[in-house]
Amino acid sequence: MPAPRLSVVVTRRLPEAVESRMKELFDVELRPDNARMSRDELVDAMTRADVLVPCITDQIDANMLARAGDRLRLIANYGAGVDHIDVASARQRGVLVSNTPGVVTEDTADMAMALILGVTRRIPEGLAVMQSGEWQGWSPTAFLGGRIGGRRLGIIGMGRIGQALARRAAAFGMQIHYHNRRRLRPEIEAEFGATYWESLDQMVARMDVISVNCPHTPSTFHLLNARRLKMLKPDAVIVNTSRGEVIDENALVRGLRAGEIAGAGLDVFEYGVEVNPELRELPNVVVLPHMGSATVEGRAEMGEKVIINIKTFADGHRPPDLVVPGMV
Template identity: 80%
Template sequence: MPAQRLSVVLTRRLPEIVETRMTELFNVQLREDDTPMSRAELVAAMAQADVIVPCITDRIDGGMLGQAGDRLKLVANYGAGVDHIDVATARQRGILVSNTPGVMTDDTADMALALILAVLRRLPEGMAAMQAGNWDGWAPTAFMGGRVAGKRLGILGMGRIGQAVARRASAFGMQVHYHNRRRLHADIETALEATYWDSLDQMISRMDVISVNCPHTPSTFHLMNARRLKLMKPQAVIVNTSRGEVIDENALTRMLRAGEIAGAGLDVFEKGREVNPRLRELPNVVLLPHMGSATREGRIEMGEKVIINIKTFADGHRPPDLVVPSML
């Protein structure tokens, strides 16, 4: 007699091919619309499922996990970042947490380079003029931006994505610098032609472009605070494809408005969907709706990783992408 299939709840709509495969393997409760679940809905879902598959839009705190009851055994996150999940409390309650690392590396790195190009070359301003019908023709001094080649790029966080950004930036002729919790092996540094800075402050003050590629943890919250932002050169720009909480968004907005920083490209924001309205008014700022991992290939691969984690758990083994508090 075959073993009973796990009960799995999806909190958002996933790519159709992922949902179909999950339905073949598990007893799946699909989300009919694509709106985030309320807190009450999440608590109810955790109480009735063996596995819940949340996304970054679902904040799962200790109080909610305390109401989950005894059935929930795995939180199989659809995404790499798990700062929206209280992993420590989950572990204390015997609930495993898995994620999907490595899938969106190239997609996010592509977006970081796209933002660098867009800000330095003033692409949104040119697009706005064309769409509004305000272009009077070519002029020697119109829409002058900055050349990408030769710029010094400071990468904050040199994990998979940071290294992928470094490879792309090098191909564009940028000089790569980085700050990281741990220095890379010398062979990797040599291959990337990357210069390591033990002092984040010293690196920031010398760079033309800062790319934020570190995760959001208690130690990285407002890592780019007002004091550090003031270290940036007035002609420097900053891009963020990681987590909005790493940058003090209010301080960044004030400095952009005052001309103390030349520009910014942001795919993530400190308060999620609540984007500072003053940022929207600035012509030297490129704002994107968290599109870093938004490729068909990437989102399907994320789903495949979720399936592997759940299937491995169902077979009585440790999920390959298990997250433990010591990793954070």
């Protein structure tokens, strides 16, 4: 007799093709709508599932895992970041955690580059004037932005996405600088003409554009704190497509409002959907609804990785994208 199919609970609506494939392979429970699950709903889902498929919007902490019972064996995260999951507590309880790394590298780098251009060339301001019907025609001094060619880009976190951004920025003529936990190999630095800064303080004080591309961990929380933000040149721009918690958002708002920072392009926010109202109102800020990875292709590939992780686990093997607590 064939082995019984795994019970899989998915916490948010996924692309139709992904959901259809899951129904073919597993006993899957899908959401009737796209509403987020509450803490109690998540715990209840974990008590009746062999595999939980959460997203970044689902916070899963040690207390919730302690209430989950003994059935849950795998958390197959739909997304690369796992800072919303207490991976160490999960592993202590015998629950594996997998993710979907590398899928949205190019999409997120595209968005980071778009934000750099959007802020420096004042694209949203121009769009707002056109949509309001108030445009009176071309003027030599209207909407003057800055040329990005020749500007120094400081990338915080030179992993897959940081390197993909460096490749794009170099093509635009930007000078590539970076700060990372470990220095890259010489041949990779040579590919981008990149300059490594061991001191983050020294780098941020000299850059024209700062891009945040590192994950959120205890060591990167408020990495760009009030002290470091004060070091930025007054004509510098900050872009963040990684995690909002890396920047002290209140300090960023103060710097932008005071003219100590020229502009910001943000796709993520420190408090999730509770975006500081001033960020929406400041003319030198571009805010987006966490859409850096929002491509049809990227979302489908994320689903494929989730399915492969679950299927491999169901076949008695280690999921290919297993998350190791010490590496988070």
